[in-house]
Amino acid sequence: RKEVEQDPGPFNVPEGATVAFNCTYSNSASQSFFWYRQDCRKEPKLLMSVYSSGNEDGRFTAQLNRASQYISLLIRDSKLSDSATYLCVVNTNAGKSTFGDGTTLTVKP
């Protein structure tokens, strides 16, 4: 079993739709959690950190459930520019990062 697993893609949604991605992790000692975005043939870039209380940044909402060991990303009112691969990242308290394989989102007109 992989340390970090993500919903298999691809997700194809129309503009304006709401879409949610889940990510599960196996290491219960994991301390910090992130969502990165990776555009085609580009490097990953931080989208948002995920806090225990949940956090929101505009149309994006991230949630953490430590008991069930999963994190989620919700995108509301999808835009064409949201098309990308979304990578879930889990860090241990030693600072070791493990990336999921990503979920690909395509937003269509």
Next chain:
Amino acid sequence: EAGVAQSPRYKIIEKRQSVAFWCNPISGHATLYWYQQILGQGPKLLIQFQNNGVVDDSQLPKDRFSAERLKGVDSTLKIQPAKLEDSAVYLCASSLNPGLDAETQYFGPGTRLLVL
């Protein structure tokens, strides 16, 4: 502020040849990471440096891969000899410090390696 620099951007070699990649992190960033990203997969950590010391190299194939970070700044990753399965994008990233509030990793553009 300048980002993470990597070179070369592309490299094509034949199997059993050697190749080296270079990375210059963001100024002041103590932590440097090398990742391998195979098409369709997420980045896999190869090695992590804190200043010029190795923090984690558990997934580095040490029979063929080596990395160094002299003086705690620039880093090089070498593959010798290369195999077909080494074809991937090699990403370098840096972060200020692996503390809880400063773990954002900033990635360079990557080096695309094709082994024939």
